[in-house]
Amino acid sequence: MLQPNDDQGYKEFQAKINTLVKLIEQQIKIAQLLNKHQQVDNLRNLQNIVQSTTFKVMILGEFKRGKSTFINSLLGEEILPAFATPCTAIINEVKWGETQRAVLYFNQVDGAAKKEPMEIPVDEIEEYVVIKDDADQSQAINESPYEKLELFWPLELCKNGVEIIDSPGLNEHKTRQQVTESYLITVDAIILVLSCEQLFSKSEQEVVVNKLKPMGHEDIFFVCNRINMIRKKDEIDKVKQFAIAKLSPHTRLGAERIFFINALGALDGKLDNDHEALQKSGVTQLEAVLQKFLTNERGRVKILRPAQELKNAINEIRKTIPEQIGMLQTDVVELEERYAAAQEPLNILEGKRRSIIQKLALSIEDSKEQVSYKTKDFCRELVPKIKTIAQEYELQTEIKLLFQDPRPSIEAAVKEITSHLESQLEAEFLNWQNTELEPLLSRRMENIKNALEHEATEFINKVDNLRLELSGVSISKVEVSKGDVGVRDVSAVERIFSAAGGFLIGGLGAAAIGATFGYQEMLKSLIPQLVIGIIGYIFLGLNPITLVPMLVAAFVQGKLMEGGLGNRIKQEVGKKFSEQINSTTVDIVDRVGKGVSEELNKVKNLVDQGLEAEIRNIRQQVDNVLAEKQKGQAEVDKKLKQLDILAKEVNRIDQELYDLISQV
Secondary structure (H helix, E strand, O other): OOOOOOOHHHHHHHHHHHHHHHHHHHHHHHHHHOOOHHHHHHHHHHHHHHHOOOEEEEEEEOOOOOHHHHHHHHHOOOOOOOOOOOOOOOEEEEEEOOOOEEEEEEOOOOOOOOOOOEEEOHHHHHHHHOOOOHHHHHHHHHOOOEEEEEEEEOOHHHHOOEEEEEOOOOOOOHHHHHHHHHHHHHOOEEEEEEEOOEOOOHHHHHHHHHHHHHHOOOOOEEEEEOHHHOOOHHHHHHHHHHHHHHHHHHOOOHHHHEEEOOHHHHHHHHHOOOHHHHHHHOHHHHHHHHHHHHHHHHHHHHHHHHHHHHHHHHHHHHHHHHHHHHHHOOOHHHHHHHHHHOHHHHHHHHHHHHHHHHHHHHHHHHHHHHHHHHHHHHHHHHHHHHHHHHHHOOOOOOOOOOOOOHHHHHHHHHHHHHHHHHHHHHHHHHHHHHHHHHHHHHHHHHHHHHHHHHHHHHHHHHHHHHHHHHHOOOHHHOOOOOOEOOEOOOOHHHHHHHHOOOOOOOOOOOOOOOOOOOHHHHHHHHHHHHHHHHHHHHHHOOOHHHHHHHHHHHHHOOOOOHHHHHHHHHHHHHHHHHHHHHHHHHHHHHHHHHHHHHHHHHHHHHHHHHHHHHHHHHHHHHHHHHHHHHOOHHHHHHHHHHHHHHHHHHHHHHHHHHHHHHHO
């Protein structure tokens, strides 16, 4: 089998990750020697995150676009089955493994402990995840006990740290679609598989405009599969021109993110060691561009964010070492007197901490109330609006009932208007999200950020002044690392988050609190999740097909003529949607309010932990020095020599980190 395209970029990225892991490990050893227990824990967590860094690539595509074949062409083996019908409601994650394994994860059931993942035989996957009875698909999907399937496979692409996420089809079932949407905020790259035989359908356009772009995916990779099915050269040129014109506006680099491929030809080329066929398929060109995007653009983020956290740790140690030297060189009686005098300022800091947290809690509660009011008003306005949208829609389904069974025609019309209303409902929520919810939360977060920054700066200044008073060291002797390319001085709030080990909320790819208290990133993650949850909740209890028997009966009994049947269908389906929105409004308001509150409370809890850590650090440092001095002057002298060595070691780590950042 042919090996994948040149993977030098992946190897270079992994080498940088390994260097960063090594530097974090060296910093951990220094923190241990200085009894900086909180920093040790934080750096261990950071190290684990960096070591487990992968590139998550989600492959999206509607049914019959060749998605599974395309994924297999990337992997170089026929791993995923190309089922003849839409058949699974769960995510498939393909990852590196020395041996072939399959692990099923269970959904969380309300009121019950979540089941442990279950390993299943690879050749029995279909028995667990494939829905065989189409007649019962809707119920089977909703009642599926499984969350996702992990496939571990010895594949070169996965060995390079790439995870392929195969999503349920976009046009198969609403529940499947929601499973896919819940993953969108976690992935590094999106590849949308289209078919050259039916390019960029209305539903595919809606996914890009209403789902992918609002979640921040501006670099979408469009893969136009089955270009080989277009035989004539002039037709191929027309297809390409059409695709570029339609797709370019939806991805940041335009035509550079649009690929025309033959997925089956690529798979056969890899399986048959046919290099020429592989090159002609167009997949190798995509692989090269994808590798560059992942290792350069996404990889840069995955290195610089933990590098910033390591830099924070280095700066803290650079302050700690001269402070410890100052206290070790101070007479023990004088140091004890300073420590006794510091108790009142420490108690004041404790009170300041409680005050900051109390103000944050009040701001969070106020934000929750404002968002809840806004959500309630929106739902109230939506109830009559959805009825109007239904009535104004022109049915495309031709209703021919004379001498025929009326059910198929009525059912087709119900499905058509249902699909239209679902699409319009999503568009209404998206518009509300952009024009009402996001601006409101942005204003609230900006106010919280400004108030918190002011309070945090005052708190940190008092902490640093107290540390200097206890150590007797002048501020000029406290060396702080110089700013590096891509890494900068941190604010008081960021220092507090860092002290709590919370700099990387959400992971390396989507840190919710990084940069300058990046609430914009938090909102990019939070708001789409809230809206997806609301829409999913509405759709969950909505099944307009149940209207069909009533409409059929009304027609059979002569209560409806053909001409009035279309209007009646629109009226009944619109009414069904309005009733569902009306009946779920209270729950929707509660869900949105709780969602906002829970996310902001994560910030509050981190602030509390960070403030507490700053105070605890002062006490621990003095206690450690007093304990050292109790051992006698010889041990103090030994400790002073060790601190001198550690200072040089920190400088070396900092220089190597600077070199790494410069490479990135």
